[in-house]
Each structure stands twice: as C-alpha cells, then as structure tokens.
Amino acid sequence: MDAVQRFVRLVSAPEPPLDEAALLIAAGADPSLDPGRWLHELDRLAAGVDSLPRLLRRLFLEEGFRGNASNYYDPRNSLLPHVLTRRTGIPISLAVVCIEVGRRAGIPLEGVGMPGHFLVRVPGTDQHLDVFDGGRRLDLAGCEARFRTATGAGPRIRFGPHLLARASTREILSRMLENLRGVYRAGGGPARREWVLRMRLALRADEAALVELGEVLGEQGRWGEGARLIDSWLTGRARVDPPTRDRLVLASRTLRAHLN
Incomplete structure (x- = not known):
C-alpha cells in the first residue's frame, strides 16, 4: 500500500x-x-x-x-x-x-x-x-x-x-495537513497537493477539500477521475444539504466538460 x-x-x-x-x-x-x-x-x-x-x-x-x-x-x-x-x-x-x-x-x-x-x-x-x-x-x-x-x-x-x-490526535493531524496544503498551494505542484488532500479527506469530510482535490486531478489531466471522485462522495452520503450538493454537482460537470 x-x-x-x-x-x-x-x-x-x-x-x-x-x-x-x-x-x-x-x-x-x-x-x-x-x-x-x-x-x-x-x-x-x-x-x-x-x-x-x-x-x-x-x-x-x-x-x-x-x-x-x-x-x-x-x-x-x-x-x-x-x-x-x-x-x-x-x-x-x-x-x-x-x-x-x-x-x-x-x-x-x-x-x-x-x-x-x-x-x-x-x-x-x-x-x-x-x-x-x-x-x-x-x-x-x-x-x-x-x-x-x-x-x-x-x-x-x-x-x-x-x-x-x-x-485530539485527529485534529493535530488535520492541522499539520492544512499547513502543508497551504504551503503546496503556494508552490509545490498538483501531485503534492493530491496526497495531502486525500489524507485530509480521510480525517474529515470537507466540501472545499473535495472540490480542490477534483481540481488538482484535473490539473494533471485526470478530469474523469476527479468527476468520479465527487460523484462517489455524493452517492455515499444519504444527506447532503441542497446548496452543497449543487456546488459539488457543478464541480463534477465542470471536470467532465474537459472530456468532450
């Protein structure tokens, strides 16, 4: 692994x-x-x-x-x-x-x-x-x-x-990853931001981090993968408030538009 x-x-x-x-x-x-x-x-x-x-x-x-x-x-x-x-x-x-x-x-x-x-x-x-x-x-x-x-x-x-x-330990880890997220966003490339965001999402569901991960995958030419990631997250949750769902659906469609 x-x-x-x-x-x-x-x-x-x-x-x-x-x-x-x-x-x-x-x-x-x-x-x-x-x-x-x-x-x-x-x-x-x-x-x-x-x-x-x-x-x-x-x-x-x-x-x-x-x-x-x-x-x-x-x-x-x-x-x-x-x-x-x-x-x-x-x-x-x-x-x-x-x-x-x-x-x-x-x-x-x-x-x-x-x-x-x-x-x-x-x-x-x-x-x-x-x-x-x-x-x-x-x-x-x-x-x-x-x-x-x-x-x-x-x-x-x-x-x-x-x-x-x-x-808590999870909060400490989240804060460490948020620090790296900011540093790599300023300069580090999408591949580095990808593993940081995947770890960050393992600790807490976060709409902004999910959309950013989709964008990071898109920056690497992996638009379909980014769209599927967002779709899978939405499918796995019974309750998502309508504004959040709308934003995530839009993000997924924007990624898929690059495949046309």
Whole structure:
C-alpha cells in the first residue's frame, strides 16, 4: 500500500498513534521513508528523561530544537523526519516531538489548538509550553499575549479557556495537513497537493477539500477521475444539504466538460 492508503487505514481508529500517523504524512512526500528509523530516534530522545524539566532540557538545550522563524513556510517544517534531522520546525511539528518523547518517558502531555499558535499542556493544569520558543512556560496571561500577537486580535476579542481546548490526535493531524496544503498551494505542484488532500479527506469530510482535490486531478489531466471522485462522495452520503450538493454537482460537470 502507498502512504495514503496506509494513512487512511491508520486513522480509521478514533485516536490513532500520533507518531506513526505523522510519519505517514512524511511518507506522502517521500515514499522511500523508513518509519522505523524515526521511531527509534524518538526512543533515543526519551532515554533517561524522568521529569518535565529534564524533557525540556533534553529537547531544547541539549538537542537544540527550535522554531524556524526565518523560513516558517518551508514544507520540511511540517515533515517529522526533517524536523528531527534539522532540529527545526513550526509549533505543531515541534509539539508532536515533545508529546511523543514525553509519552515514551512517561510524561503525559497534550496538544492545545489555540488559534494562531499551537501549544503543549500538562493535562489537567494551566501549565502551557511554547515549544516554538524553547519550551517556554506560559500562564494564561502569557497564552493570551501569544494569541493576540499571532492573530492580531484586539481587546474586543474575548480570550479564555474556550480558545485553549485540547487537540485530539485527529485534529493535530488535520492541522499539520492544512499547513502543508497551504504551503503546496503556494508552490509545490498538483501531485503534492493530491496526497495531502486525500489524507485530509480521510480525517474529515470537507466540501472545499473535495472540490480542490477534483481540481488538482484535473490539473494533471485526470478530469474523469476527479468527476468520479465527487460523484462517489455524493452517492455515499444519504444527506447532503441542497446548496452543497449543487456546488459539488457543478464541480463534477465542470471536470467532465474537459472530456468532450
């Protein structure tokens, strides 16, 4: 099976293994990827770690993991093997490293999908970590400052716990794929966008992603395949609201028009 098929099978579980799923995302970009090598690297990083302070010291002082502020939109920042090799990433990919090394060391951590800036948290506490900033600890006021800086939100936008919800594994994976979707849309070619969109749709039905996948297939001269994909999605759903159905039918007809 290719990486997309393996990813689809893995994420059929309600809470798939984060490390394996993140590596399958990377395998979409590099089909020759050996996941075992990188699972062993996560094991190595966890060896001898017995507390949260020791974990933070290992990752951010001894190993030198850091946020890639100078080239934030480099796709390698979202691909786990590159993050482990280069010791640089964006907030969500560095969070995956921190969470998975912590899990191996018996230190539970969870992702926090704050708008604009992904964080890590010790479950059941208000102790948040900014892994993009060397694992800096943030209280609620610190989280709010990060939120307003990242989003540009003014004082009229209320900040509170509703913006600091735990991110499930599926939500983390969706956010990683959305980052890659944006990067490859800006420059990467339709073949790269195709595997990203197929993985994205395996996590959640999304009309916009479905139409975009059809368009990406059309860009590769596969108009019939794109139309059949949309038709199959519509056939497999008993309830689709009329406006959505109309938009998808139009997208399918537009693709088929290229075959005439």
